[in-house]
Amino acid sequence: MTAIDVARKRKNLSLEESLIDGVEKMVAKTIGINSFSAYVENLLAAHLIANNALPPGYRLPGETRGGDRTATNKEEK
Numbered sequence: 809m810t811a812i813d814v815a816r817k818r819k820n821l822s823l824e825e826s827l828i829d830g831v832e833k834m835v836a837k838t839i840g841i842n843s844f845s846a847y848v849e850n851l852l853a854a855h856l857i858a859n860n861a862l863p864p865g866y867r868l869p870g871e872t873r874g875g876d877r878t879a880t881n882k883e884e885k
Contacts, residue, residue, distance in 0.1 A: 816869070 828844075835847045849868060856862040 831844060831847060835841060835844055838847060841847045841850060853862065853866065853868055857864060857866055
């Protein structure tokens with residue numbers, strides 16, 4: 809099973825406020841990641857791969873939350 813075959817599933821987490829604030833600061837400093845969820849997802853994936861809970865070749869699915877908003881179409885301007 810590849811990551812692309814796995815749909816994202818919602819899960820609520822209760823986190824201490826300082827942790828939330830810290831993650832939000834890191835998101836602001838991280839190039840290429842601009843959402844809390846994406847940052848936490850990448851962090852968890854890296855931790856799970858490092859601890860053999862996910863296979864070494866595991867890749868997260870691409871952006872599926874609203875599509876690619878970075879692309880521009882010059883014809884629309």
